[in-house]
Amino acid sequence: MIKIKSIRKDWDLIESLIKDKSRILDIGCGEGDLIQQLERNLDARVHGIEKSQKLAQKGIVKGLNITQGDAEKDLLQYANQSFDYVVLSQTLQAMVQPKKILIELLRIGSKAIVSFPNFGHWKIRLQLLFNGKMPITTGLPYSWYDTPNIHFFTLKDFENLCKEMNIIIENSIGLTDRGKQFTINDSLLPANIITNEAIFLLSYKNFEPIKIKSTNKIFAKNSAIIN
């Protein structure tokens, strides 16, 4: 089978985070190009959910499993831990209740992949600082009054929310506005300033019960630690 070459750089990065033959749910899958890529390249079992009828039907005719529906209302139908990965690409900032969505992602999938535009990017900071107006960039091209993006947040905001929700960041990749990719955690550069688009691989903390000698009480210890 010929591998599909991605039409978007972030899709290749998403693919690189996913193991072969996984079960994947893409929320806001559009016409299904990402899941089609993952199905072919990773031999994955893929599903998508998409709000727009026109986009959903374009995906269905490709032979993909796509449910037309609203991510904020229709995720309940998916069973706990029924997917290996749940992908939310460039959509979190358009959700009414982003925190609730994050909870849902990790209820349905053992891992979640979330990508979003970083509002902390230096160009956005400069636009707001010097123009005094809501920034308009290639990644966030809308005027404030007609944007689907209703929750703006930065890399730091997102990391803090994960911490608060006891979500582990297993991997995080930044893309600069020129498409240069780097690992956010290892970066010596100020990631929140140079990251134009961020891709996070998330999971819940796995609690490992350990025995303390003096008492027989069981305590929980994080198997992984956020730095």
Added chain:
Amino acid sequence: MENIEIIKDIKLDCSFAIFNDSNLTLASGTVLKNFRLAFKTFGILNKNKTNAILICHALTGDQYVTGTNPITGRDGWWSRMVGPNKPIDTNKFFVICSNVLGGCAGSTGPKEKKNNEQQIYGGDFPSLTIKDIVNAQTKLLDALNINQLFSVIGGSMGAMQALQWSVDFPNRIQSIIHIAGALKHSAQNIAFHEVGRQAIMNDANWHKGNYVENNSIPERGLSVARMIAHITYLSEDAMHRKFGRKLQSRDIISFGFDADFQIESYLRYQGRSFVERFDANSYLYLTRAMDYFDHSETFRKTLQFVNSPNDHIKYLVISFTSDWLFPTRENKEIVEILNNLSKNVSFLEVDTDKGHDSFLLDEPDLDYAMKGFLESNYGKIDD
């Protein structure tokens, strides 16, 4: 010993599968010793028999899915969907469509003769369910030597049959397209059916179903039943768009009970023309079969526990935004169970104001989705 005969009827332009001593046991417990199904096929069955599609018709449909219906002289009921280069492409697929058991276009039903007797069934016909209708269809497929269906497709009562196929015979099907149906017939739908049935049964010409022997037809009752049902197939918007309050062949109201309004005239016409092509008893039996349809408890359980070999099935569920007879919400119940059990399901809600009847009307998005679904998935199997 079961004895099956397939004959062609030139005049009726269809075939008959005649089952003698086949002892079809109905859900009610009654055994139908002999029965026959009228059917038509279109296209060519390929060598490996992987391209067969069964189309299940709705309440008042028949085997004349495409081409010309010799009884009415009009195009088949789904001519825009089925045919060469149409969404269900008969250049690629071998399409089978049979008149349901209990119907009145040639299959065994209330207007046909009893087991090799001269007397016709009339009101003595046994009570039917969708399950019985599907069981009879499997006998037809056996008779045609077709073990596997690439797809079972149906809208409304046809959707119920498609769902029943996926429950009872998952290993005989690759996919289903379920259009404007539900897990169960709702209380409101049963209510509308009951009003229609009461109209028929209160017609003095009905004679407890034995009107043929009494040389009468419950025309008035049947046409009122059709008028009521026809309203449920439309939507308020479509009715307003098409008729509004426009008057029929007059400039001012009559201050009487003539068909002043176009909508009245239209419904009267629908009622009148229906009587010419449909049997009142069939209407009673088939509406009842729909009322009895209920998989609200059993669908999930069957998928989970009884019929495990359903992971290969591709389900496509389609609803219409303006359909209030089988609304999106009820179609979605099926999708939610399938998604909950991680089955291969797609769901589409087509935006249209044409109501429940949308699946029979010009709806390009429906055509596009169905054609694409069938052909992309057909490409994934060997032929």
